[in-house]
Amino acid sequence: MSQQQTAVRGASAQPAAPDERIPLKLIGAIVAVGSLAFIGILTETVMTVLFPELMVEFDVDTATVQWITTIYLLVVAATMPISSFLKRRFRLKTIFLAAVVLAVTGSALMIVGHSFALILVARVIQGVGSGVATPLMMNIILEQAPRSKVGRLMGVGSLVITVAPAIGPTVGGAVSSVLPWRAIFVIVIPIILLVSLPVGLRCIEQQRPTEDARLNPVQFVAIVVALSGLIMFLNQAGVAVSAAVTGGSALRSGLIAAVSLLVGVGSLLFFGWSSHRSFSPLIRLGWLRDPVVLLHLLPYAILPMVGIGFGYVITNLAQMSLGTNAFVAGALVLPGALIGAFFAPVGGTLYDRFGPTRPIMGAFCVAILGPILLLVFSMHLTPAMLAGFYFIFGLCYALGFSNIMTSALSGIDRTFTPDGNAVFNTSLQFGGAAGTALFSTILGVAQAGAGEEGSEAFRHATAVGGTWTFATMTLICAVALVSLACAFRLRARRG
Incomplete structure (x- = not known):
């Protein structure tokens, strides 16, 4: 057999490269x-x-x-x-x-x-x-x-x-x-x-x-009760705090919030315990033992508090503090939201090319500048500044956020991808609900006793509430950044 024939036969024996085109x-x-x-x-x-x-x-x-x-x-x-x-x-x-x-x-x-x-x-x-x-x-x-x-x-x-x-x-x-x-x-x-x-x-x-x-009916009921209890806690806690600040009765809503929290946390713990003992669990949770995955899950749960909460905060600040109408207030969110969202595939492309660390950390190191600038100028904001500073956050948030879940699930067996997808999407939904409840409560507390809506005192109180809100947003972004940095450092040590 000639060398040329051997080379041809050897080449034909090589496994075909996988087709990487998107169908x-x-x-x-x-x-x-x-x-x-x-x-x-x-x-x-x-x-x-x-x-x-x-x-x-x-x-x-x-x-x-x-x-x-x-x-x-x-x-x-x-x-x-x-x-x-x-x-x-x-x-x-x-x-x-x-x-x-x-x-x-x-x-x-x-x-x-x-x-x-x-x-x-x-x-x-x-x-x-x-x-x-x-x-x-x-x-x-x-x-x-x-x-x-x-x-x-x-x-x-x-x-x-x-x-x-x-x-x-x-x-x-x-x-x-x-x-x-x-x-x-x-x-x-x-x-x-x-x-x-x-x-x-x-x-x-x-x-x-x-x-x-x-479908394990006991586990299904447990997770429904857990999530319902936690969201009910957020809802009623906000009502209770607002009522207490305005001088109303907070007893009923406070009691509902406390009971909801106990029931929600208890049901969540029971769900986790029963999932580990069940032969066919509703969601397989063994992959959560990996600290790298947990350090990804935390920011994926808390960053939507800021990302989704911004829609509520900007529209309400614009109307109640800066005096814009509802249409203008809603339009302030559009530039950052639309342009940022359409850049999300660009963030995914950067992930495919450079891996997770630089695209994710780079995006959120810039994104945190949005709430920081809003905090610094919170008492002197204009509608243009609101839109511009949110644009910084919205663009970079969209560039990096989806990559967090992609990075986390890339480290687990593909068999458990549906379970990871369920947990991460539920965390995102819960984080968005928690953010709106938290920020509406902060603004409500700041506005309590400030007089009629539209008055100068009410506008000033709303601006103060904005300061507290942007400080909270900055803290949430900082916690997420630290968590992600720890995750990537731990993954790098593993080689």
């Missing part, structure tokens, strides 16, 4: 499921702008109308933990169809519902749909994306998470100013049925077989 069907699947998740998150934040109108229409007070958002967050947070079970037990297309049915049904009820109770039922149905769709999108990316493109596609997925809550107040204000608020859901249904559904049916592919996974 068109994968892009279609991400668009289909991502649009569902986007609509779910968008309608969540749209509703917060509509509270005054809804209070008049349904004749309810502020504490009652907040349940439109609170019950939605409760249901989303309770649904996300079962995404790992759903992914193992059912085909991806089946899960997608269920999410479509839930989204359309919930939106239809929002259109025809003329009682507050029916509106709450609609929000529960929508919450289940959103709680199914968001982890499904991430699971499809993590399972089917080429290894060298995971960061880029996770950045695209984070577009959904970062754009929707940021533009929600602006969309809600714009639509409700020219149309009835129900028109938002009239617009949503055709998008789901004419875009999301046909694209998803054509493009979503099953690449892994399903398993004979079983």
Whole structure:
């Protein structure tokens, strides 16, 4: 045999290089499921702008109308933990169809519902749909994306998470100013049925077989009670603090908050204990023993407090301290939110090229300048300064945030990726709810006893509340940076 023949035969024996191109069907699947998740998150934040109108229409007070958002967050947070079970037990297309049915049904009820109770039922149905769709999108990316493109596609997925809550107040204000608020859901249904559904049916592919996974009812109840208790604690603690500062009775809400905290923490501990002892746990938690993963999970849970909370803080500061109208206040968030979110895939590309450390640490070392500058100038802010300093944070937050989850899950076995996805997405949802509750409480405490809204004293008190809020945001970003630095240092030591 000649040397040339040997060389040819040896070359043919080499394993073929994996195809690293992104399949068109994968892009279609991400668009289909991502649009569902986007609509779910968008309608969540749209509703917060509509509270005054809804209070008049349904004749309810502020504490009652907040349940439109609170019950939605409760249901989303309770649904996300079962995404790992759903992914193992059912085909991806089946899960997608269920999410479509839930989204359309919930939106239809929002259109025809003329009682507050029916509106709450609609929000529960929508919450289940959103709680199914968001982890499904991430699971499809993590399972089917080429290894060298995971960061880029996770950045695209984070577009959904970062754009929707940021533009929600602006969309809600714009639509409700020219149309009835129900028109938002009239617009949503055709998008789901004419875009999301046909694209998803054509493009979503099953690449892994399903398993004979079983839903552990005790663990499911435990995690639902735990998350519901913790979110209820945040909600009622804020009500109690605000009532105490304004001289009202805080006993009832304070008692509910304390009981909710005890029940939530107790149920969470029980869930963790039973998961380790169960043969078929709802979420497999063994991978959380790795301290590197835990040091990623902490910032992924607390940074959304700032990222999502900014939408509430800027719009309220602009109106109550700087005197802008609702539309201008919502528009201040748009530059940082939109441009930052569309740069999220760039952050993923940097991750694919340079690894996690430099893209993540670089992004958040710059991002923290946003709340620091807002803190320094908090008593002398203008609308342009609010928008500009938030732009710094929004751009860099979007560049780095999705990479945290990608970096964490890259260090665990792919078998446990659905479990990691469930835990990280639930943490993100909980962090966003916690941030809004925390910052609304801080502003409420600062405004207590400051007189009528619109007065000079009230505006000054709101600015002081902004100072406290930006200090808290800076502290949260600093804790996240330290945690990430420790994670990367520990990973580097392992080699």
